[in-house]
Amino acid sequence: AGFGYIGSTVTSLIYASFTFIFFAIEAAIMALALELWFDMPIMWAYLVSALIVIPFVTHGITWISRLQAWTQPVFVVLLLAPFFFVLVSDPALYATFTTFGGRHGNDFNLLAVGAGCAVAFALICQIGEQVDFLRFLPHPVPGNRVRWWAAVVAAGPGWIIPGAVKMVGGAFLAFVALQSMIPPEKAVQPTQMYLAGFQHVIDDPRAAIMLTAIFVIICQVKINVTNAYAGSLAWSNFFSRLTHSHPGRVVWLIFNVLIALMLMMLGVFEALEHVLSVYANVAVAWIGAVVADLVINKPL
Structure with missing residues (x-):
């Protein structure tokens, strides 16, 4: 790793902080879905959303892989259904979206960018997190090197391509929510985005709420088992370097989940932009320094 032993320790800490920040954000989104569907008090919803992943993660990557595989078909269908039905029922929304200027009009705004x-x-x-999964990729053998490299690139740096597509899709669903007269402060919530989308799929409001909640719960559990697993590894690496002891990954799993739960109760989702803006400066600066050390300093 860049900057040797100390650099590896700092990297583990920065990575661990990434996992619990995003765990808290994703679990807060799931809590909003539980509140919407079951009318559950939000604090209880936070608790359920945080703790539900622990049984899956304690059994390691095998159970996580099974969960991802079993839920993938339902996830993909529910992910794409609103976009398809909007295209069928009201295709003009797509054209309107491309000219939507938001609160400040269509002028270029450097601060907003x-x-x-x-x-x-x-x-x-x-x-x-992508590397955590790529560790389990079989070694290349003659005859599959092209497929092997395609998998490494797609699951490694290539993750940003579907990630960017999903960001654009989220922006479109937020636009659909605004067109449904949902207030802007609520339209940024994924539950409200998909509720507006599923209202184009089915007319029954209760059924639309149910589909929204099922999709959001599946989606957030799929995300957070990875965040929790990766966080437990990062904390384990960090503290083993500091203390030279290893109490077990489950200890750090619970530690990571409890930190995320605290952030949720402090309102991390409401302060999303501020939290991520501050963290982005730290993450980009450190990863840039590590890359420079590995690519430039080490070969010299």
């Missing part, structure tokens, strides 16, 4: 980039740059540490 910077704010958006700051949030997106916080995802730079996502490459760490």
Whole structure:
């Protein structure tokens, strides 16, 4: 790793902080879905959303892989359904979306672009989670090197391509929510975005709420088992370097989840832009320094 032993320790800490920040954000989104569907008090919803992943993660990557595989078909169908039904029922929304100027009109706003980039740059540490999964990729053998490299590139740095597509899709659903007269402060919530989208799929409001909640719960659990697993590894690496002891990954799993739960109760989702903007500066600066050390300093 860049900067040797100390650099590896700092990298583990920055990566661990990435996992619990995003765990808290994703679990807060799931809590909003539980509140919407079951009318559950938000604090209880936070608790359920944080703790539900622990049984899956304690059993390691095998159970996580099974969960991802079993839920993938339902996830993909529910992910794409609103976009398809909007295209069928009201295709003009897509054209209107391309000219939508928001609160400040269509003029280029450098500050708005910077704010958006700051949030997106916080995802730079996502490459760490991609590597956690790529560790289990079989070694290349003669005859499959092209497929092997395609898998490495697609699941490694290439993750940003579907990630960017999903960001554009989220912006479109937020626009659909605004067209449904949902207030702007609520239209940024994924539950409200998909509720507006599923209202184009089915006319029954209760059924639309149910589909929204099922999709959001599946989606957030899929995300957070990865965040929790990666966070437990990062904390384990960090503290083993500091203390030279290893109490077990489950200890750090619970530690990571409890930190995320605290952030949720402090309102991390409401302060999303500010939290990610600050974290992005740290993450980009450190990863840039590590890359420079590995690519430039080490060969010299």
